[in-house]
Amino acid sequence: MKKVSIVTVNFNQPQVTEDLLRSLQEVNNYPNVEIIVVDNGSTVNHVRDWQRKYPEIIFVRSEKNTGFAGGNNIGIGYATGEYLFLINNDTEVTAELVGRLVLDMESNCKIGIISPKIHYFDHPGMLQYTGYTPMNYYTARNASIGQFEQDKGQYDSLSGVTGYAHGAAMMIRREALEKAGMMSENYFLYYEELDWCERIRKAGYEIHVDLNALIYHKESVSVGKRSALKEYFMNRNRILFIRKNAPGFTFFIFCCYFFATVVPRNLLQYMKNREFSFIPVFLKSISWHFTNKPDSDNLGYRMTR
Template identity: 60%
Template sequence: MSTVSIITVNYNQTKITEQLLASVFATNAYPAVELIVVDNASKDYPIPAWRTQYPHITFIRSEVNLGFAGGNNLGVRASKGDYLFFVNNDTEFTEGLVASLVAILDNNPRVGMVSPKIRYFDQPGVLQYAGFTNMNYYTMRNRCIGQFEQDNGQYDRNTGPTGYVHGAAMMVRREAADKAGLMAENFFLYYEEMDWNDHIKRAGYDIWLEPRALIYHKESVSVGRVSALKEYFMNRNRLLFIRRNAPSALTVMVFYTYFLLVVTPRNVINYLRKGYKGFTSVLFKAIWWNFTHSKDSTDLGYPLK
């Protein structure tokens, strides 16, 4: 039987993480799992209490906030599973979730990554994700299939290839992770899972959706729906993704032109219209980072608290 390492990262969200764990215990009938929780330098330091409450879970403490990629990579290094199931701590499991994803990887050796269908937790009948379209590298745009639609089962027959898995819930074949390398930690937050998708594709694996498996997502609990931190990394990493994955130098040049002449003024107008103070300087800081740092630089360019 294939073994699964369920890995999640906690950052100042003790109760949310406990709700995830409760949902895992309540719904997971798959027997060959290990649970790994990485605490990313949370201020309240919940691990001592957790070790008493959950003696069969592996807890890892990082004294530095390593971001999404770094925290998950820490979990991978401590894991033993054939498959790695990365879940955001603001998700909740449903019956058969793990077993359904395992079946995809067991029966399709070319599949390196697979995600379940995702619904919004606070609107449980509404879809967040039922696959992604492929990336347009000239504009760095693709589409999340099904998002905001009422889920009437319209995508439940779409088991198979998709453009990208979703970082909130993705099961990865360890062999694929070994060949492609782990997630790039210099993204810190946002786009790292899409970058990893592209690297795993280039390592020779397919990316799939299994819509008959379902998970609920509370979304943006740790960062917030609007914040300077989010705005900085969304823009910085959009540029960084293209630098790391565009098929040619010409593609990079076209995207930079599009970003500077279309995206940047549009964003600035939006900040002014909505009264987002300080966001314009954050945007230009994100752009400047990409002109002054290599695509492998570990300097985040943003002061983390």
């Protein structure tokens, strides 16, 4: 039985993280796991208390908030499993989840990374993810299949190859990780798992979803439904993803679309909603690209707690 390293990242959410750890105790059908929790620069360091409370779990403290990719990369550095299961701390697992995903990996060596079906935690039976459509590189748009629909099994036949894994829960094969490399940390938040999937695909592997495996996600616990942080990184990284992954001419077409459609639409929406503080944040997310290369580690955003 191959070992699975379960990695999760905490940032100022100790109770949410402990809820996840309690749910992981239900993963009793696959005993060969190690659990790694990265405290990603939280204001209050709970690591010592957690070490006493959960002696069987590996806890790692980062004094700096390194973002979604950085926090997971720290955890990956401590992982010893053949498979690595990266899950958000604002998720809760089901008993068969890990064993089911391992079975998929063992039965198909082409799978580089796989995600389960995701339900919204606070809305029983409501789908968040049953796979992603391919990316339209001219608009940087794709869709989460079935999102906001009640789960009646209508998408279960879609198990198999999908556009992208979901960052809330994704199991990666170690060999694929070694070929594709770690997640790009200069995304900080959003789009980093899509970029990772592109590199895993280029390394010769497939991206899969198993709709017989299920996890629950407390969406928006980490960042909030609307915030300056989210507005900045969603827009900055949307452009960054295309810069990194699309051919030059495609990127040019995307820029034409973005400036002709997205910029005026967003500005009008901010004014209509009286969200005036978002306007400089949005403009800053665009101007970052005029002064930084795609691999720059300058986030262009002052991180505060």
